[in-house]
Structures are given as C-alpha cells and as structure tokens.
Amino acid sequence: GQQLNQSPQSMFIQEGEDVSMNCTSSSIFNTWLWYKQDPGEGPVLLIALYKAGELTSNGRLTAQFGITRKDSFLNISASIPSDVGIYFCAGRGAGGTSYGKLTFGQGTILTVHP
Amino acid sequence: NAGVTQTPKFQVLKTGQSMTLQCAQDMNHNSMYWYRQDPGMGLRLIYYSASEGTTDKGEVPNGYNVSRLNKREFSLRLESAAPSQTSVYFCASREGRDSTDTQYFGPGTRLTVL
Numbered sequence: 441g442q443q444l445n446q447s448p449q450s451m452f453i454q455e456g457e458d459v460s461m462n463c464t465s466s467s468i469f470n471t472w473l474w475y476k477q478d479p480g481e482g483p484v485l486l487i488a489l490y491k492a493g494e495l496t497s498n499g500r501l502t503a504q505f506g507i508t509r510k511d512s513f514l515n516i517s518a519s520i521p522s523d524v525g526i527y528f529c530a531g532r533g534a535g536g537t538s539y540g541k542l543t544f545g546q547g548t549i550l551t552v553h554p
Numbered sequence: 555n556a557g558v559t560q561t562p563k564f565q566v567l568k569t570g571q572s573m574t575l576q577c578a579q580d581m582n583h584n585s586m587y588w589y590r591q592d593p594g595m596g597l598r599l600i601y602y603s604a605s606e607g608t609t610d611k612g613e614v615p616n617g618y619n620v621s622r623l624n625k626r627e628f629s630l631r632l633e634s635a636a637p638s639q640t641s642v643y644f645c646a647s648r649e650g651r652d653s654t655d656t657q658y659f660g661p662g663t664r665l666t667v668l
Contacts, residue, residue, distance in 0.1 A: 444596070446596070449594070475659075480662075481661055481662070482644050482646075482660050482661050483644070484659070485656050485657075485658070488656055528596060528597070530597075541602060542597075542657060544597040544598070545596050546594055546595060547594075
C-alpha cells in the first residue's frame with residue numbers, strides 16, 4: 441500500500457525558533473493535509489493543499505505541495521509554547537476505491553522550551 | 555454543534571472480551587472512518603463508510619467489524635479483544651461531496667486490552 445515517510449520524528453526547540461518538517465511518499469497524491477494533535481485530543485486540520493506547487497499559509501504556518509506530488513513540507517515560524525504537539529502529514533489519492541481515504545505519516549513530536 | 559463525538563473515552567478489557575466503540579457526527583456528513591493510532595505509526599485506517607449503507611475495509615481490518623447504523627452513527631466492534639488491539643481509536647467524518655473536503659476527527663477512545 442501507499443507509504444508516507446515523515447521527518448523528523450521529534451524536535452526539541454527553543455521558543456522563537458523556526459521549525460521545518462516534511463513528508464515524502466512512494467506514490468502520487470492529489471491532496472496533502474497537515475494536522476496537529478494536542479495531548480488527549482484528536483487531530484485538527486491546519487492546512488490543506490490541492491495543487492502541485494501550491495504554497496499556503498495559515499498564520500505562522502506555511503505548507504507546500506511538492507511539484508512531483510510525492511512530497512510536502514510544513515514550516516512554523518517564531519514558535520511559541522502552544523505549538524507543542526504531534527504534527528501529521530496526510531495524503532489523499534485520486535478517485536476510485538481510494539476516494540477520500542487518507543494515508544498518514546508517522547508524526548513529528550514537537551517540544552518547545554520557553 | 556458538537557462535531558464528532560466518541561464513547562467511551564477510556565476502556566480496559568480482558569483478552570477475549572467484546573465491546574463496541576460508538577461514534578456520532580452532527581455535521582450531516584456522508585463519509586465516516588475508523589482509525590487506530592499506535593506510537594510511531596501515525597493513524598491507520600481500520601474501516602470506512604463512504605456513504606450510509608456502505609462499509610469497506612481499510613488498511614488494518616482484521617479483528618474488527620463495523621456498522622453504519624444511520625447517517626449520523628458509525629460503530630466499531632471488537633468481538634474478541636486481543637492485547638494487540640490496545641491502541642487509541644479515532645473516528646472521523648467527511649462531507650464527501652467534493653474532492654476538496656477534509657476529515658474531522660473525534661477526541662478518541664483509549665483502549666487497553668490486558
């Protein structure tokens with residue numbers, strides 16, 4: 441089946457630093473999504489990307505849909521303590537029986553030291 | 555508008571016991587999904603229901619059954635629980651009418667099988 445490799449697995453940073461994480465796939469995706477999961481909660485959508493090359497921002501977050509459609513990255517600028525959590529990338533394939541189903545990366549655990 | 559709700563939040567079972575995890579959404583979404591989350595493995599799809607009256611296997615369906623009771627509710631059943639099913643289970647829903655709509659997650663059920 442489809443596989444997503446997300447890196448890094450974990451990051452320990454100081455408040456104010458920028459963060460970058462990425463996902464690569466063995467297959468082409470039509471949609472890339474980035475979710476954040478707070479402790480004890482379900483994932484919450486941060487950014488959705490629908491076109492190859494697309495660059496989208498949401499406040500201090502910026503994500504890009506890779507030109508090859510096999511990768512995506514997420515940047516967080518000027519990190520703050522509430523950025524702590526697990527960040528997941530997810531990809532969605534095209535049509536047919538895979539329509540709507542997501543494949544998730546393994547997650548990046550982010551720790552921000554004040 | 556509660557979004558996606560799951561019950562129970564926590565459950566401890568003995569090997570061989572059965573139980574049903576409940577999920578409901580009040581967003582009039584067509585598609586619903588069950589995932590399990592294990593450390594270092596992201597979220598893996600167990601079963602999904604693209605629309606009321608249909609269910610399909612996901613990546614890891616063995617040991618589970620599902621019922622799409624109506625448009626709002628999608629339950630996950632463990633007939634004979636095993637320690638390997640210790641995990642956090644998430645339900646998600648999606649409107650399903652457009653290729654750009656995304657999944658919304660419930661808060662999760664934390665299951666331990668002894």
